[in-house]
Structure formats: structure tokens, C-alpha cells
Amino acid sequence: MTRTTAPREGGRWIQRWDPEDETFWRESGERIARRNLLYSVFSEHIGFSIWSLWSVMVLFMGPGYGIDPAGKFFLIATATCVGALVRIPYTFAVARFGGRNWTVVSALLLLVPTVAALVVMEPGTPYGTFLAVAALTGVGGGNFASSMTNINAFFPLRKKGWALGLNAGGGNIGVPVVQLAALLVIATAGAGHPRLLLAAYLPLIVAAAVLALVRMDNLAPVRADAGAVREAARQPHTWIMAFLYVGTFGSFIGYGFAFGLVLQTQFGRTPLQAASMTFLGPLLGSLSRPVGGALADRFGGARITLAAFVAMAAATGVVVLASVRESLPVFLAGFVALFALSGAGNGSTYKMIPGIFHAKALARGLEGEEAAAYGRRISGAAMGLTGAVGALGGLGINLVFRRAFQDSGSGTAAFVTFLAFYAACCAVTWAVYLRRPRQQTPAAPGAPGAPGTTAKAQLTSV
Incomplete structure (x- = not known):
């Protein structure tokens, strides 16, 4: 990650950053990292909203x-899709x-889609215009990828689960906040x-832009590295984790976008009732x-991820x-549990990377x-790819809902x-990251990607 190129100067650039050095971390690193985390969370929060x-x-x-209803599901699916795709360049x-x-x-x-929605949000606007404006909101989904990549570089490996979980959780909470704000508007106006x-x-x-301008920092050692992207893309673990992230984050964002519309369409709730x-x-x-x-920091990300998928199933x-029984109270209890479990799985999967x-x-x-430098370099690139594919899981959820309601009027x-997909996620998590190898064959020192069970044993502890 650190390269012998001309130093970046001005604009709050930090030239040396070594969070794995405990003395550096204790004396100055932790304070700086926590400050950047705070304002990263706020900006990402608004992006999710x-x-x-x-x-x-x-x-x-x-x-x-x-x-x-099918047209409305397609609107939210469009926003989900664009948000997933822009995560790669944002990373x-x-x-x-x-x-x-x-x-x-x-x-x-974020001003662009917000102002655009202000202009067009009224009866009589063509559906194509709504689609275009919904697509613009995808830039908010990109904020997650850049924020996670940035915060990943600030924290040492032993703190990444907590830091990345807090950063992502603070951002994710933008979804219920905008829904609460909508409830307030519908209830009052x-x-x-x-x-x-x-x-x-x-x-x-x-406010998010101004606070980032005056309170955040750039890390000079973090540089564009096309080689890291290519290497991450060649690593099977990048795509395995992307698959698992479809199950955790894809579920969270897909359900978050669709929940209110499902309540309106399947259970006949009014806008106020659905928003509440x-x-x-x-x-x-x-x-x-x-x-x-x-929990992943303490017990291992793979163990927590598997537990989350079993409980989600x-x-x-x-x-x-x-x-099937059209029981709204039981439906709400199960659906809310799905959200909580997908959130826990989000934190553990990102800790694993x-x-x-x-x-x-x-x-x-x-x-x-x-x-440590190799791990930061490749994991930063892998997070961008994983985040983009995972967010496409939200698109899949909305499209599956759209088809189900078109065919039967029920979800x-x-x-x-x-349910079948979560079962597949359980199987993959166990087989790749928790099943112990039968034989202990050490990898050859320095051999790139040596397949010995020294590597396998290390992976079972992630």
C-alpha cells in the first residue's frame, strides 16, 4: 500500500499511517481514526437516506x-441497481x-437526486421521469463503498470488525431515519x-459535506492500485464473500426498500399505517x-455469519x-427478526474480508x-467488489417480490x-470457512496462493 511516489501535500493529507504499530496507535492514530469514523458515519448515513x-x-x-404495485417495486429496484453499480467506482x-x-x-x-425529486414529485409526472430520478438516488448507495474502504485503512486488523460494523451500522440507520421522517410528514401534513x-x-x-471538509483527513499511503483490483478479482474468496454478502446486506437493503410496499400490497395497510x-x-x-x-472480533466472523444465516432461515x-395464514402480527415479528439478523450478518461478513x-x-x-499491508491492499479492493455484488442482492429481492405479486398478489x-438461498449460504459458509481440513499439509513458504492446510486453518479463524 505504501509506495515511493511523490508525497501528497496540503488538503489534510497524512503522510505516515501505521495502525498496526501499537505505539503509533496509542499516541495519535486512534484519536485520528475515531474522528474520521465519526464524520464518515454521518456522511454515509445521509447517503443511505x-x-x-x-x-x-x-x-x-x-x-x-x-x-x-409492480411499477412501484420497479422504481425501488432501479434505485437499488444503480446504487450497487456505482459502488465499484466509488471504492x-x-x-x-x-x-x-x-x-x-x-x-x-446527493443534492442532485434530492433536488430532482423535489421538482418531479407530483401526480401527472411521466413514469419514465420517476424512473430516471429514482436511478439518480443510486449515488447514495455508492457512499457506503467509499466510506468502508476509507475506514478500513484507518483501523488495525484487531479493531476492524468493530470499526467497520459501526461505520456501516451508522450508515444503514439512514434507512429507518428517512422512514421515520416520512411517517412524521404523513402523520402531520x-x-x-x-x-x-x-x-x-x-x-x-x-452539513455532511462541510463537516467532512473541515474535520476529516486523507491518507497518503492509500493510493490507486489497479493491480490490487485485478488480484482481488482473481481471488475466489472475493466472490465467495460477495455471495455471502448478497445474503446479508442484500437482504437488509432489499427488505428495507420493499417492507412498506409489501405491507400496503399484501396486508392492505394505509400509507400512514405502513410508514408507522x-x-x-x-x-x-x-x-x-x-x-x-x-462478536466476530471475539468469536470469529465465520462462526457468527453461519449463526446469522441459520437464524435468518x-x-x-x-x-x-x-x-400463508395472513397473520400480520406474526409476519411483522418474523420480518423484523430478519432485519436484525441480516444486520448482525453484515457486520460479521465484513469482518471476515x-x-x-x-x-x-x-x-x-x-x-x-x-x-498487514498486503491484507489492507487486497481487502480494500475486495470490499468494493463485494459491496457492489452484495447490493445487487437487494435488486434481486425487489424483482422477486415484483414477480410474486404480479403472479399471485402475495409475497x-x-x-x-x-429461504432456499439462505440454506445455500449456510452450506457455503460452513464448507469454506468452518469445515476443518482432514490433513495438515503446510503451505510452502512464500508460495503464492499455496493451497496447504496452513492457509485453510488460518481461514477457519476469520
């Missing part, structure tokens, strides 16, 4: 808008421009005033994410039963700072599909 705007805008869209923008600099730019970009919600976010976006229920699940999912990261079984690539470095024969078939 803007990304999930259409999960609540559809609640304002009554009969006068002329859009059926690499941190190394190109600096974490603090890109946080400022990415925050200001009525479902005909979506512009009040949009206007409230404009000063918050500006939707925030609880995403809130618990956001709060449980740092808990999952902290059980909760999905409850939701299927409630959907730096641990996996640190273990790979050790298997290559690297030691100390050299191993039961969709939940059965999700």
Missing part, C-alpha cells in the same frame, strides 16, 4: 399517480482522490406533501450491525407461515507489517425463494 428515498416516496404515490475514488476529498464530493452529489421530506434533507446534505411499521426492522438491522462486527420460515486476506498473506510467508413465493 437518499438512496432509500423511493422506499418512502412510493408511500406518497396514491391513486392519482396511476402506478400499480476506487478513495485511493484516487483521498478519503476526505471524496467524502466531500460524494456528499454534494398528509400523504400529499412529499416535498416537505425532501426539503428537510437539503441542509443535512450540505416500516422503520423498526431497518432500525434494528442497523443497530445490530456493529454488534455482529464486535428460521425467521423466513416464520414469515412464510404468517404469509480483511481477516481472509491477512491469512492469505501469512500463507505466502509474509510477516508483520508486510503481511409467499418470494419468501420461499429467499
